[in-house]
Amino acid sequence: MTVTVRDATEADAGLLHSLALVTFGLACPPGTPQESIDEFVASQLSEERFDHYLAEGDRQLLLVENDGLAVGYSMLVYRQSEDPDVLACLTVAPSAELSKVYVVLGQHGTGAGDALVRASVEAARTRGYGSIWLGVNEDNLRANRFYEKQGFRVVGNKTFLLGGRYENDFVRELLMPAQHPA
16 A cells, blocks of 8 residues: 655545545544534535635645545644634644544554644644644544644643534644754
């Protein structure tokens, strides 16, 4: 298996939406109604929304491929969070947000997720960010173990509105490795 990561392009909006359809629910807390998942994907992860995200200068979307087949994506947001809970707990600025990290279920454990997170961290580091942060549902044990293994530590909490209900997320932050002159 050959795992590669590349920047998504405007031509990938439909592919990103297709990946969101099968991956977003994996990040939701147990018992989340399917209609809430479907509503979020339709409003925030539609092909049209991905067209918009790809055109924004302060976002970067990456696709991870395994043997040439797209199996996941990430979205980086290169602007300061407006969430006061996030701002209160981050320890280093500037901090990029790792807004989305999703890999299809059959690809967990293949190295695709590891490669996607490493590429996302490197993309933020090369843009000069001192840290990278993400929100992950407190009840998503698999994701929390994965992010802990990647070096993201819990620095606080925030809420996430899903289907008219506020969910509790950990805010996890990864400090960028020191850059040494060549």
